[in-house]
Amino acid sequence: MSTEMSKEERHPIESWLRMDRIPHIWCPGCGIGTTLTAVIAALEKIEANPDEVCVVSGIGCTGRAAGYLKFDSFHTTHGRAIPFATGIKLANPKLKVMVISGDGDLVAIGGNHFVHAARRNIDLTVICVNNFIYAMTGGQVAPTTPLTAYSTTSPYGNFEPPANIPRLAEAAGAVYVARWTALHVRRLTKSIVEAIQKPGFSVVEVISPCAQYYSRINRLGDGLDMMKFYHQNSLIKHMEPTENLDIQYQEQIIVGKFVDRERVPFTELQKEGCN
Amino acid sequence: MTAEPKGVLTGTHELSGSQACAEGALAAGCRFLCVYPIVPAKDVSERFFARAKEVGATFVQMEDEISALAVVLGASWTGKKSMTVTSGPGFSLMMEHVGLGVMLETPCVIIDIQRVGPSEGLPNSPSQGDIMQARWGSHGDYEVIALSPNSPQEMFNLTIKAFNLSEKYRTPVMIMSDAAVARMKEEVIIPPANQIKIEPRRYFKGPKEKYLPYKWGEDLVPPMVNIGEGYRFHVTGLTHNEKGYPVMSDECQELNVHRLVNKIRRNAEKIVEVEENKTDDAEIIVVSYGITSKVALKAVDQARKNGIKVGHLRLITVWPFPDKRISELAKRTRGFVVPEMNYGQIAFELERCSHGEANVAFVHCKGKEVDDLKNIFHAIRNLLTEKTGREEIIEYRNE
Amino acid sequence: MKANPKDVFSGTYYIDGDVACAYGAAAAGCKFLAGYPITPSTEAAEAFAKLAPQIGAMFIQMEDELGSIVAVLGASWAGKKSMTITSGPGFSLMMEGIGFGAALETPFVIINIQRGGPSTGVPTRTGQADMMQARWGSHGDYEIIALSPDSPQESFEFTIKAFNLAERYRVPVMLMSDECVGHMTEKVVIPSASEIEVEPRRFYHGPKDQYLPFKPDRDLVPPMVKAGEGYRLHLTGLVHDENGYPLLDCDIDEVNQKSTTRRLVDKIRANADKIIEIKEDSLDDAEVVVVSYGITSRVALKGIEQAREYGIKVGSLRLVTVWPFPEKRITELAHKIKGFVVPEINYGQIVFEVERCSHGKANVVLVPHGGAGVHNPDDIFEAIKQVAKNKEKYEGVVEYRTSLERLIFG
Secondary structure: OHHHOOOOOOOOOHHHEOHHHOOOOOOOOOOHHHHHHHHHHHHHHOOOOHHHEEEEEOOOOHHHHHHHEOOEEEEOOOOOHHHHHHHHHHHOOOOEEEEEEEHHHHHHHOHHHHHHHHHHOOOOEEEEEEOOEEOOOOOEEOOOOOOOOOEOOEOOOOOOOOOOHHHHHHHHOOOEEEEEEOOOHHHHHHHHHHHHHOOOOEEEEEEOOOOOOHHHHOOOOOHHHHHHHHHHHEEEOOOOOHHHOOOOOOOOEEEEEEEEOOOOOHHHHHHHHOO | OEOOHHHOOOEEEEEEHHHHHHHHHHHHOEEEEEEOOOOOOHHHHHHHHHHHHHHOOEEEEOOOHHHHHHHHHHHHOOOOEEEEEEOHHHHHHOHHHHHHHHHHOOOEEEEEEEEEOOOOEEEEEEOOOOHHHHHHOOOOOOOOEEEOOOOHHHHHHHHHHHHHHHHHHOOEEEEEEEHHHHHOEEEEEEOOHHHOEOOOOOEOOOOHHHOOOOOOOOOOOOOEOOOOOOOOOEEEOEOEOOOOOEOOOHHHHHHHHHHHHHHHHOOHHHHOOEEEEOOOOOOEEEEEEOOHHHHHHHHHHHHHHOOOOEEEEEEOEEEOOOHHHHHHHHHHOOEEEEEEOOOOOHHHHHHHHHOOOOEEEEEEOOOOHHHHHHHHHHHHHHHHHOOOOOOOEEOOOOO | OEOOHHHOOOEEEEEEHHHHHHHHHHHHOEEEEEEOOOOOOHHHHHHHHHHHHHHOOEEEEOOOHHHHHHHHHHHHHOOOEEEEEEOHHHHHHOHHHHHHHHHOOOOEEEEEEEEEOOOOEEEEEEOOOOHHHHHHOOOOOOOOEEEOOOOHHHHHHHHHHHHHHHHHHOOEEEEEEEHHHHOOEEEEEEOOHHHOEOOOOOEOOOOHHHOOOOOOOOOOOOOEOOOOOOOOOOOOOEOEOOOOOEOOOOOHHHHHHHOOHHHHHHHHHHOHHHHOOEEEEOOOOOOEEEEEOOHHHHHHHHHHHHHHHHOOOEEEEEEOEEEOOOHHHHHHHHHHOOEEEEEOOOOOOHHHHHHHHHOOOOEEEEEOOOOOOOOOHHHHHHHHHHHHHOOOOOOOEEEOOOHHHHHHHO
């Protein structure tokens, strides 16, 4: 449909998308689309060579991201996007390898790999879209679901303390950690630029609405209502200690850049170590 | 195409099965090994690691077997021939990614140095208990290629063959070795590089915008590309069309499964390799594979010396199974004796393919030659006098 | 032993297969479910999560399937009837855990709501391609029991049966359902507790210091104990003797003499006749027998009906237990009939068992299906016709070309 339009009418990011797969599967009000736009905007900003970018994602709603981006992209198994990406990066270090996946995929089943990749400081940019729920499979509780929130497998309200992704990333060794919401498009883009350009393991968490499951089951409105909530309740506090970044149910969300430090990336360690 | 000289350690060497395997991989052009340590697989890694720098290969140890095979798949897509080595418990953990490798049609080699199972079993003792798992371990429909070396020399030769088959059919290939062959030290002859045939990866050569990741030709195998060359391809573990895009329909599922399965089934004749010995006039044929074939051959000799017309068939490829050959032989022989270091796995395949034309006797081998030899010989003798058409697998328990 | 009335939600319901499994587990006395969400099994876990506080059961959603299966084993050794619920990819991840459970002779139930594969496949649509994996998926030698329900009612009943078999034989039992049955909504009648037989765990009652965890009774199954009662037992996945201690520093002969591994396999093989359950129809004078399981057996009914109207003497053999496989019955039937027709939603799995047990005495025709849907009954009818009319003996399994295949390949 887009080929008939004139250059001025075409959406500016079309050349980065697999237009033959649009419309995508995400729901109205979902924040993943916005996140993808920010990723593309970031790649444009740094004038990345699209032939050298490789995107790997896991299973879940965010996991479908790889399927819409026009790079060499892989839709792999649940929780194993990071090791798959590690294989690619180590075998061909000149590629820019990005992992775009959800909170469940990266921090639940993929938790072990998340920790080790951060520990080793593998040069990957990880975009973790956190919608507090397992949406693709129908709305089950996730390790990031805030206390008391409802889901199909926490029908009496979640009683498990949720994970604090920036804190986990920092503790494990990530060199760059930032968190934004799907509302903060420009700041998110800027963070993604920094994350890509930073050698080592970088994590950008994106708090995103899930209109179909999280906000519907908890009667929080639709996507737009969630965005309004983020607008009124997010507080930018750069370099805030990560232990203060827990997210309580329907309370203030602290966003910003929290970790930006230097550690030798894995490929260099490997080169030095083997000599 | 022949082997790259820097990976080939030409000469005659005293090597263990594990070391020979590492050398075979390097000779085949493998430049990426990713593992998770497990007894008895560590010797392969150690040899590979020792040689990696001079050959220009990469060695990575991951946090578990699941990620190890994921890394191998990722590395393969950059154009590097990749491999992992494990044993029973690790092999079990890899099953989901075997499925991913099959679905993405990623060439790679998985080496399973089998040990006694189930579960932790006996880490240092050899076994042949993962053979059926190699075929059926992952979910969904798919076919595998699995080879069974019986000596260090074969560990070298068959590892090269494994890489060649994996490139030719764009599929993970397994080497079902065991702790005994891995540790055994024997003379291994490594020929000059120009005498080692290597199957090159089949790359797509047309215009970039016309590339379809899963468009297949006559032999049902689609040509591949590498990441980072401007093809901008997408591949997924979901059922997909030629473009690699997921399509959730009956037709797409049927097409996908049909092709993945037939890619191996239709080419089975070219893949299957067996070694036969005196099967023409045999009244009893011993069918063995891997480590057990050594003691099986001794039992066959002993039986021949005792006047029994015994033949031997050794499975070099265990999967695909040589259905047709077994059916053929079944018509000409009284029975098959199947010695294995497990409680019955390939014996079931023998029963299946015999179609009632020959009896099948299973012999549990424990890995102690003197006992195993005795038991196989007894089974041969007993089977000779057994009435035909027994319609079940016979086990002559120890006398 | 009868079911506990507090666990049984008697009544007539209109629910899907997944949810029926949850009710069946509750009725069987299951007090622990550890799972991980995977389409198309999520409804079962969700239903159990809701029921759990009412029946005094524990539900936990683990971080992945590996955690789930191992948590199930732990809970079972703490004395609770335990289960997990999953689908293909999760089932593959559980293989190491299943082997571990089999080695420890831990009773537990795994429900696999099969979907189209391989790999991520078609998550929201059906398949029956994990059948061989159920039998051989883990490394080493062991045996399991697997059941195949064809409706929500059977999903309820067979879940109870699965728990009973698990307790009786101290073995992993798999309920191999599929997305079609799992998402099919039908009438399910849950009877009163007094009508439901529940197998209690066989506990040891002798003196504590004489307890040998892996010393079998006459039926080759050892009585069990649970953690926290002073038995100070040690359990390991390493090859062990009757005491549970690993046989690591022993020579081959000693290992062979003392190890319990052979019994893991014999335990099921020797009791196969008591475990196997099949549903037969019109086999006495049958010329052709349709062997099927799960949802396909319902689809096959239509094909069989058409064949009977056409004048062919068709019988049906439905596998309630798929593993252990009814070898003897197939061998027996093979002598009397022209051939078997095996429709399955895969490209050949159970058909190879039928081939194996026929010993060449009857033809075997596979009616395959890639998944993401069920068979067209006409294909099953045509395959029956083909077998009935055919005069020659086939060598091996012959694959029937289905209408879907012809549509795609011409």
